[in-house]
Amino acid sequence: MDGSAPEMAGPGERPASDRRLILCIAIGQLIGWGTLFSAFPLFGAPIEAELGWTRTEFNAGLTLALLVSGLAAVPAGRWVDRRGGRWLLALGGWGGAVLLAAWSQTSSLPVYWAIWAGMGLVQAAALWAPAMAVVVKLAREPVRAITGITFVTGFTATVFVPLTAMLIELWGWRDALLVLAGLQAIPGVLALWLLPPDQPQAGVRDGGSFDLGRAMRTPAFLGLAGALAAHAFIGVGLGAHAIPLLRERGLPEASVIALVSLHGPFQVAARAALFALGRRVTMRGVGRLASALLPVAMLLLAVAPPEFGWLILYILAWAMADGLMTIVRAAGVAEILGREGYGAITGALSAVTVLPRTLAPVLIALISEGAGGYGPVPWLLAGLGACGAACFALAAAQRSR
Structure with a gap:
């Protein structure tokens, strides 16, 4: 993110500035997460009222999408490693637009589930x-670029939750989905x-020498997987249950x-502070701080007066x-495990977090129901956060490949 004019890089070169890259990825991710994830819960009530589906049947769509995305994460990462991500991001963005439009036209539960599998x-x-x-592949300064993104x-939820609620109220859920479909075409x-x-990267088109299975057996990968799985469980679980x-x-x-x-x-x-610190900090140090704050936060939730x-x-x-x-999930992986096979490794880490993300809301609900309240939940999350901090410490202690 220097002051030079943004230019398109030549083949195999890094761009003269990260501005175009940051603009593309930041807007694309804002829209993508807004239309394909954050807006989803707002469609539950109107769809259930019109079509008679149960809440479980409706939410099964998102659960199915999470499972499929976990299975597809490694192949998608390998694609970026071998061929680049420009067309993958474009086709993924347009595919999301097509599926949102298809969702707006269906009244069939099996078709709805098929759409969400897609x-x-x-x-x-x-x-x-x-x-x-x-x-990570293109940026001159990946950490600062990721932080800027x-x-x-x-602000994804800040933008898309009220926007989607307004669209549903004004035009109904079907037309609201068509508007979101139009927006989702922009990232492509x-x-x-x-x-x-x-x-295509030389030596990687046909698999190269990178061995994902071997990388996944290293203490660094296993430590990162444990830390990110703990963070995913806590984040999704609190997202579903913090208000009650x-x-x-x-x-x-x-x-x-x-x-x-x-x-x-x-x-x-917190991200602004990290951006200001720039190269004075490492992702290992940031990850140690962040993972240590997780159990501290949960302990505060457990013991703080109301x-x-x-x-x-x-x-x-x-x-x-x-x-x-x-940020650590993106930049810390490159610092700890290196850039070789980065797409496949991050795909594997994404796959590892699918099950915790999927199970967290249900398990916390079962615990609270069994205990007659949320009393044990913060203590459970604090223990899980402590395990995640230990896992990250293990990963951070390893040398980069």
Whole structure:
């Protein structure tokens, strides 16, 4: 992100500036996560009311997409390693637009599930892991580029939740999906316009010497997998249960909403601090801090009195950990494991986190029901966070390949 004019790189060259790359990936990820993920829950009530589906039947679509995306993550990563990601991101973006439009026209539950199975392929092709593989492959300063991208993507829910709610209220869920489909076509256009042409990497087209299986058996990979799996479970679990958990503490509704809403700004503040520090910090150090903050945040949630002033400390620690771990998930992998086979490795790490992300809301619900409340949940998450911190410490202690 220097001051030079943005130029398109020649074949096999890094661009003179990261601005075009950051613009393309940041806008593409903002729209992609907004239309293909953040907006999803808002369609539940109107679809259930019109079509008579149960909440479980509706949510099974997203669960199916997560499972398919996990299976497709490694092939998508290998594609970026071998051939580049420009066309993968473009086709994934346009595929998402087509599937959103198809969803708007269906009233059949099996067709809906088939659409969301296809959406899993789109997510594997167009969302975080392959996009970050492109950034690591092309950026002059990958850490600063990734941090800059997360400034924008941190506002995904802030933009797309109210926008989608307004569209549904004004025009109904079917027309709202068509508008989102139109927006989802934009990332594909940006990928072809702003990214340099794909250039197959010499020696990698036919598999090269990189051995993913061997890399996955290293302590560094296993440590990262454990840390990211713990973070994914905590993040998705809290995303589904934070509001009822805080309500159970007896907080006023305004305090509950304010605490949850502060997560985004605190995330962005942590990323801004990291951006300002630049090369003075390493991803190993940032990851150690972020993973250590996870159990601290959960312990604060467990022991803090039911008062806004105390619980804001929990939100601050959790948002900082969450915001920094998002960057570590991309840039930290390259620092610890190296850039060789980066796309395949990040695809494998994405696959590892699918099961924790899928199971977290259900398991936390079962625990709270069995215990008659959310009392044990923060302690469980604190223990899981501590395990994740130990796993990252193991990974960070390893030397890069």
